[in-house]
Amino acid sequence: MFGKRFFGLRGPKLNYAISIIAGIDFLLFGYDQGVMGGLLTLKSFTKVFPEMDTSESLPAHVRSRNAEVQGVAISMYNIGCFCGALACLYLGDKLGRRKTLFTGAMIMVIGAILQTTAYSLGHFITGRLVTGFGNGLNTATVPVWQSECSKSHDRGRLLMIEGALVTGGIMISYWIDFGFSFLEPSEISWRFPIAFQIVFALVIVIFILPLPESPRWLLLKGRETEALEVLTALDDVPADDPQVMGELAEIKTALEETAAATFKDLFTMDENRNFHRVVLGYMIQVFQQISGINLITYYAATIYEQYIHLEPLLARILAACNGTEYFLASWISVFIIEKVGRRKLLLWSTAGMSASMAILAIMTSIGGGATGIVAAIFLFVFNTFFAVGWLGMAWLYPAEVTPLRIRARANSLSTSANWIFNFMVVMITPVAFANIQYRTYIIFAVINAAIIPCLYWFYPETAYRSLEEMDNIFKKSKSIWDTVRIAAQEPLRHGKHGELLVIPDAERRASDLTKTESKAEHREYIDGSSETI
Structure with missing residues (x-):
């Protein structure tokens, strides 16, 4: 099997194979996001890293200092991701999509080993940085690789599925954390969950290189014969098939268009309104992160145990159930994204997230058993709203709103916003809880409420719109206030079934x-x- 070209797969089977490997990478991404959440309160973990112990038995000033250390140590992963994503701007086109993914997965294996074997805080932080760098390479490459190997009518749905698989990885990490917590006080209870990510990474390492390279990248490097071979394999047609030859010509035309663009083009405000569109893509990634989702993703078990005051066992069960419900809820958007549209999903989910944070603030400020139950429920509710409206949308919308000429550079810029603001939220969360407690939820309730008018006034609907249609809408816009109105008035070129x-x-x-x-x-x-x- 390994001796055959593309494992001997062609057509739909080859497309499925690409989607499976891309999906495993997003499972790995999600697993890495969630795995630390259930480990921070383990006695065996805080014994090795007392600098990150934030238990209430400690004096207030010690707990506050340790919260700062914990926030920095955990968020170093996001700094690594940020650096990896930026490095991909150079490495991505130099190595190609497959070799970049292979390199990223190998780096993640090394980072996971460093974290698993750590006996000092510096050693652990180094492992977090290394793992994040590998993940940054992968998350910047996988959507590009898959989209460049898939058909245009599949890309939106595939991206929403990838978002769902991120939550699948989070769910797996929560349940593994829960299962291994029963091995306390053995250090295996936290070392194995961290090491388990190596399994996902090794699957990528083993299977990525025999799969097809992006035909777009091959043409970029002047390897037209190989690009044609990949396209014919993906479509399972002869090399002289008219459809494949037409597709090859389209890719060449697109490459000529993007090759002419420069970084300065991101900031131009001619009739194409590039800067306007770049800002929309950048800010939607910022909005996703400052909504507060990673407050829950990274610290769910800690919140249940230390701030809602549930028993440790119940806290870990609820964290695992939260991850499971998050995964299930994420599939809703896969089926309704085209029917409901982008704007409605974003507006309604953001309103629900703001209300959920407000209720969390009220319940945790009152305290007590009954209010603790309500607070626990609304952590689930917040995750549901986020999964339906925001999980995949922040990755989908920037690609739909930016023109082809600057799309690659604009998406790289917006992705960097995702990671740097992810870092900010993960770093400040334990500090905020240690110092202002329930008021932390108020901050995120207000932020989400402020996002709603931004979405309403400035973000046009992109559902059922081609790239050319969006170009036309922005060309007709004379200011940032016009775009939503023009998009609503402009007739659709195609219907819900492609007619x-x-x-x-x-x-x-x-x-x-x-x-x-x-x-x-x-x-x-x-x-x-x-x-x-």
């Missing part, structure tokens, strides 16, 4: 000429109006 609703001007003119209509009728078409059918 043609509006004939584009160029197609109408061609149709007009073939039908040899009168000169007067032909001029009526040229005036720029559209005909709805």
